[in-house]
Amino acid sequence: MSIGEYLPPEIKKASVVRKLQRGDFLFQRNTPAIGVYEVLEGRVSMSRLDPVGRDVILFVATPGETLAEATIFGGNYHCNAVALTQAIVRLYPQPLLLQEYEQNQQFAIAYTRMLARQLVSARARIEQRNMQSARDRLRHFLSLNMDPERLSVKVRGTLKELAGELGLTHESLYRALARMEEEGEIYRQNNEIMVRPPAGMSSGSTEED
């Protein structure tokens, strides 16, 4: 799923890890693209100055996300990338990526697929954000991430981080969780959120114990 998983070993080996202090530029707009980055730690923001001189944020990449995917084909970067926190990134050199794309159709397909998959999940997040209520956003998140067997979601990281992912303050998320638990819609246990099926759902194949 993440970029590292399907890259040929020689590109992995040729990748370079870079550490950034808060405020460091990773790259600047209209500068030749040297490759695609993956964020390993911290947060890196991509932004651009608008014609009036304001900085417009296009994307804030968090660990596991890649940036500047289109620069596999060369050209210049189209925005500025700045570390918002101390951060660690991995650079996959453009010439190697492009060469692989051109010579190994399996890789080209994998790369294209990855972009399509990311697009699907970005769009899903937009849909999530179309809902204003904390509970609806949470439900959407749970629905998309639920383990079908257990009808539950293991929360990765902290609830605060989840709140950020949902575009909510942590307080709102805590309250939504609390109320949904009160009302019996969900049930929490450690860092796992179990969803209680609506009345009249048979659990089908997974009848345990």
Place this chain on the structure above:
Amino acid sequence: MSIGEYLPPEIKKASVVRKLQRGDFLFQRNTPAIGVYEVLEGRVSMSRLDPVGRDVILFVATPGETLAEATIFGGNYHCNAVALTQAIVRLYPQPLLLQEYEQNQQFAIAYTRMLARQLVSARARIEQRNMQSARDRLRHFLSLNMDPERLSVKVRGTLKELAGELGLTHESLYRALARMEEEGEIYRQNNEIMVRPPAGMSSGSTEED
């Protein structure tokens, strides 16, 4: 930019237009993918049943948008597509697309680029949604769509549609526009929104008349 623009003419010719009534399925999950669709008119929703039986919306495609881009490589559809309104779509047959992708590297690159571009703009929209205030969302939109020469944005379609794109009610958008105009931040004329540069900006190269 849109998919039609770089497709080889033979694929364009082979594409099929389909009209949908509200509620019609365009395709269903786990059904063999026959191609990539472009929405010409109306709104088509992509959704999936979650393990608990709720319908989760992944994406609502509007005119100009494509869906199921990953199915260029075949396989099954991964969600259900239903017309939310009366709609018109164009189908680009998967076998032709794949053949072209495999045999014409320029096309493969163009297709990959298109996905990367869409990803950039989807991410930008997520950033926009991270802002809760109507004015900030509007500013973000203006910054991204501003004509650099005129420092203005021509609104496509109605303001109501724009409100939807910004994730706001139309009333909120009207009020935000009105207040920003009152305060001199913007200036409206027909369907164009002109942005008044913050104090102390020289317009640089475009000093006209």
Place this chain on the structure above:
DNA sequence: CGAGTGATTGACTTAGATCAATGACCGTGG
């Protein structure tokens, strides 16, 4: 043990959503 952070809850504020009404405009059909 004390600092730092996450989880949680309470009190209060506020801006967006909602409901409602009005005027402008546009196309259609009689």
Place this chain on the structure above:
DNA sequence: CCACGGTCATTGATCTAAGTCAATCACTCG
């Protein structure tokens, strides 16, 4: 040619839920 229905643009009044500020408790790490 005009009346009528529909939609957009706009504004007012009100509601509500999320944001904000603040406090507490548990836990971890050095």
